[in-house]
Amino acid sequence: MLHCPAENLVFLHVPKNAGKSVRHALSRHAALSWSFLASDLGVNEVRAERAMDEEVEVHGLGIVKPAHLPxxxxxxxxxxxxxxxxxxxxFILTRPPRDRFFSALMQxxxxFADMRSIRADDFRVRQEAEHVCAWxxxxxxxxxxxxxxxSRQVDYADHGGERIVSALFPLEHIGSAARWLAIETGLHLEFAHDHVRREPRKWAGALQPAARMVGRRVLPLALKKAIYPLWRNSGIFADAAGRYDLIDLGPDVERFIxxxxxxxxxxxxxxxxFAERLEIRSVA
Incomplete structure (x- = not known):
């Protein structure tokens, strides 16, 4: 969650729905306060801001990430x-549930399984989907x-049968959120959603073991971090998310989703x- 006191604004971060992009934009144009979390965790605001990106232990809950709380x-x-x-x-951002589930599965x-370069059509993805659904x-x-x-997106919008958030926008029309913020708060933001997952092309699978061996045993850590973005954006990799709706996870998983x-x-x-109504009012 992000809080901008001067604008009396809260952004609730639904996991997998461009939360980092919103935080980056808000932090550049508004003063964020972490006093709410500092009070709840019993720490100062500097520590609370760090805790937002970490795992913390909370009595009665165990280990949680404060950024991802329904x-x-x-x-x-x-x-x-x-x-x-x-x-x-x-406000929150929403996403088609199956697309979000698949993205969460790949993450x-x-x-947690060190399979960052696994292809979306790998049989292990389907196995993991079955495990997650059972859980x-x-x-x-x-x-x-x-x-x-x-977690369900509705649990970031509603509680006890009551709508809590003031506005909700689809991720594919994130510009509508920017327009709403300009109207409601005077903030003029641009959201850059560039966290697109990449996967190795099918013909490149044979290269992966050798590449991992070089990365882990040969390259210094600093050099590996420097060249990793270049490697992921090379022709060996392709955007993965566009294929999620084409991959069958099996009848039981699809039914569960x-x-x-x-x-x-x-x-x-x-x-x-909601976004369409806002667009109509903006044009009018």
């Missing part, structure tokens, strides 16, 4: 954060670090309609 968790465990949300204008494999099945509100990217995220489908449709 409203039911905030309401129950972070009283000052909850009070800040309730007293401010707020999980990279972050989610029947589970109540959660903030577990390894699974938080699979449709059922578990049914409310998110409706929420995203609402965000699209």
């Amino acid at each position: 409203l039911p968790i905030i309401a129950g465990h972070f009283p000052q954060t909850w009070a800040t949300i309730r007293s401010a204008r707020s 999980r494999l990279g972050e 989610l099945d029947g589970r109540d509100d959660f903030a577990d670090v390894e699974y938080i990217h699979f 449709s059922d578990y995220y049914a409310a998110d489908v409706r929420l995203h449709a609402e965000a699209v309609a």
Whole structure:
């Protein structure tokens, strides 16, 4: 969550929905306050800002990432954060649920299984999807670090049957959020959404073991970090996200996604309609 006191504005970060892009834009044009989190964690604001990007232990919850907390968790465990949300204008970004699930799946494999270059059509992706669905099945509100990217988007918009956020925008029309912010707060922002996942082309699979060996055993860390972006943007890799809707995860997984995220489908449709109404008013 981000709080801009001067604008009385809160941004609730739904995992996998361009939160870094929004934070980068807001931090350049508005003064962010971390007093809400400092109060809830019992630390100073400098430490609270660092904690937003870290894993912290919270009594009754275990290890969580403060940047990725759904409203039911905030309401129950972070009283000052909850009070800040309730007293401010707020917005979120939404995304088609299956696309978000697939993106979260690929991030999980990279972050927790060291498979950062795995292709989206690899059989292990389907296996991991089955595992994640089994974990989610029947589970109540959660903030577990390894699974938080699979939380429902509606849990960042509503709580106890009540709409909490003031506005919601679809990620594919993020410019509408910028227009709303200009109208509501006077902030003029540009959101750069350039965190596009890359995967090796099918013919390049044989190169991966040798490349990993060189990276881990031969190259100094500083040099590896310097050339990694060049390597990922080379012709050996291609954008992956555009293929997600073409890859079948199996009937059980596909059925689970449709059922578990049914409310998110409706929420995203609402965000699209909200953005379209804003566009019409802007033109008029």
